[in-house]
Amino acid sequence: MISRAFMSDMLRGIVKSFPILGSVRRYLNSYTSLNSVIVYFRRADLRNLPTLKNISPLYVKEMSVSEEPQIKAWFNIINQSFSTSWGKEDYIRNIINHKIYNILHTYFLMDGEKYIGVVSEAVFKKNKQVGVTHYLGLNMDYLGRGLGKYLILYALHKMKEHGLKSCEGESSLDHKKSLFIHFDYGFCPKTKLDYWNTAKHSPVLMRAIINYMFSRLYKKWKRTKACYNTGFSETPLDDVRVD
Ligand SMILES: CC(C)(COP(=O)(O)OP(=O)(O)OC[C@H]1O[C@@H](n2cnc3c(N)ncnc32)[C@H](O)[C@@H]1OP(=O)(O)O)[C@@H](O)C(=O)NCCC(=O)NCCS
Numbered sequence: 001m002i003s004r005a006f007m008s009d010m011l012r013g014i015v016k017s018f019p020i021l022g023s024v025r026r027y028l029n030s031y032t033s034l035n036s037v038i039v040y041f042r043r044a045d046l047r048n049l050p051t052l053k054n055i056s057p058l059y060v061k062e063m064s065v066s067e068e069p070q071i072k073a074w075f076n077i078i079n080q081s082f083s084t085s086w087g088k089e090d091y092i093r094n095i096i097n098h099k100i101y102n103i104l105h106t107y108f109l110m111d112g113e114k115y116i117g118v119v120s121e122a123v124f125k126k127n128k129q130v131g132v133t134h135y136l137g138l139n140m141d142y143l144g145r146g147l148g149k150y151l152i153l154y155a156l157h158k159m160k161e162h163g164l165k166s167c168e169g170e171s172s173l174d175h176k177k178s179l180f181i182h183f184d185y186g187f188c189p190k191t192k193l194d195y196w197n198t199a200k201h202s203p204v205l206m207r208a209i210i211n212y213m214f215s216r217l218y219k220k221w222k223r224t225k226a227c228y229n230t231g232f233s234e235t236p237l238d239d240v241r242v243d
C-alpha cells in the first residue's frame with residue numbers, strides 16, 4: 001500500500017523536476033485571492049482638499065507611539081476593523097518598523113476618553129516626498145456616519161501641512177469602502193508602479209487582471225457618481241462592483 005507521505009514526497013519531486021509546475025501552482029494560489037492583491041492609487045497633488053467638517057464633540061488626538069494603553073487601543077481598533085487578532089508585535093511591525101513606509105504620525109478619533117478610530121500618516125521610505133495613508137480603522141459602533149471619511153481627509157490635511165505634495169494609497173479590492181472614499185477625494189488607480197511602492201511578487205498576468213479589475217471599479221464608480229449626485233451612501237456597496 002502506498003503511504004500518504006510517499007505520495008506527497010513523490011508529488012513534491014515532480015513539482016521540483018518541472019519548475020513550470022511550481023509557477024502554475026503559485027499563480028493559481030494567488031488567483032484564488034485576487035481581492036487581497038495590492039492595488040495602488042494616487043492623488044497627484046494635495047492642493048484643493050475639501051475643508052474638514054466639524055465633528056464636535058468628537059475630536060482627534062495624536063497617538064503617543066510608546067504609551068501602552070494607546071498601543072492597546074490601536075490594535076483593538078485594528079482587530080475589530082480587519083477581523084484580526086493582532087498584538088503588540090504586529091503594532092511594532094506595522095507602525096514602528098514598517099518595511100516600506102515611515103509612519104510619521106498616527107491619529108486617534110476620540111469620543112470623550114474612548115478611542116474609536118485610527119489612521120496613520122506616512123511617507124515612503126524610498127521617496128519621502130510622497131505621502132501614504134496607512135491603517136484606517138473605525139470602531140463598529142461608529143460606522144456609516146462619515147467618520148472614516150473624515151479620518152482620511154484629516155490625514156491628507158496633515159500631510160499637506162507637513163509639506164508633502166502628493167499622496168498614494170496601497171490597499172486591496174477587499175476594502176472597497178476605503179477605495180471609494182479615496183476616489184471621492186480625487187485618488188485614481190495607479191497601474192504603473194514606482195520604485196518606492198510595495199512590490200509584492202505577483203505574476204504578470206495576475207497584475208494585469210488586477211489592474212483591469214481596479215480600473216473597471218474606478219470607471220464604474222465614476223459613472224455611478226455622475227448618476228447619484230446625492231451621495232453614495234444611498235447606493236448599496238454591492239451595486240458598485242466588478243462583474
Ligand atoms: C473604511 C472605514 C474606516 C470607513 O468608515 P465608515 O464609517 O464605514 O465610512 P464613512 O461613513 O466614513 O464613509 C462614507 C463614504 O464611503 C464611500 N461609500 C460608501 N458607500 C459607498 C458606495 N456604495 N459606493 C461608493 N462609495 C461609497 C463614500 O465616499 C461615502 O461618502 P459620502 O456618503 O459622502 O458619499 C470602515 O468601514 C472600516 O473600518 N472598515 C474596515 C477596515 C478597512 O477597510 N480599512 C481600510 C483599509 S485600506
